[in-house]
Amino acid sequence: ETGEDEGLITLWHYDASDRITHRTVNGDPAEQWQYDEHGWLTTLSHTSEGHRVSVHYGYDDKGRLTGERQTVENPETGELLWHHETGHAYNEQGLANRVTPDSLPPVEWLTYGSGYLAGMKLGGTPLVEYTRDRLHRETVRSFG
Numbered sequence: 001e002t003g004e005d006e007g008l009i010t011l012w013h014y015d016a017s018d019r020i021t022h023r024t025v026n027g028d029p030a031e032q033w034q035y036d037e038h039g040w041l042t043t044l045s046h047t048s049e050g051h052r053v054s055v056h057y058g059y060d061d062k063g064r065l066t067g068e069r070q071t072v073e074n075p076e077t078g079e080l081l082w083h084h085e086t087g088h089a090y091n092e093q094g095l096a097n098r099v100t101p102d103s104l105p106p107v108e109w110l111t112y113g114s115g116y117l118a119g120m121k122l123g124g125t126p127l128v129e130y131t132r133d134r135l136h137r138e139t140v141r142s143f144g
Contacts, residue, residue: 038063047075064090 011024017039023030034043040063045054052075058067065088072082089098095115100106105123112118116136119129131140 051075051081062094064088064094064096 008025009027010030012020013022013024015021015035019035019039020033022032029047031044031046033041036042036059038059040059041057043054043056045052047053052071052073054071054073056069056071057065058069060066067085067087069086070084071080073080085102087098087100088096089100091097091111093115095111096109097111098106098108105125108121109117110119110121110129113136116132117130118132120127126144128144129142130138131142133139
């Protein structure tokens with residue numbers, strides 16, 4: 001697939017499964033996408049200000065996102081210059097209920113029933129709580 005804008009020629013490249021694999025602008029590499037054997041996106045990368053910037057994704061056996069790792073590397077040496085990791089967790093129903101950023105307190109979604117939001121916490125401290133009626137309509141919202 002080709003696009004042209006402001007004199008830039010962008011080419012989008014796809015694999016046999018019709019998944020995007022990479023993009024070039026005026027013949028230079030722009031972004032790359034990589035997938036695992038399930039077809040799940042595992043890495044997205046590009047070069048920014050001369051550095052390789054990547055986001056790596058991990059999944060559980062059900063295909064749910066369990067972690068993402070952002071990295072910045074020197075493209076010539078492969079030296080890791082910066083990274084940040086975020087973990088994702090799910091409740092018994094398989095609904096996302098917790099995100100844990102690197103070196104920061106976890107953010108939790110408190111739910112009931114089939115996933116109705118009852119509140120949120122940051123590191124055990126309530127941020128917001130919702131009271132709902134029988135039809136799950138919000139009746140009261142409290143902060144902190």
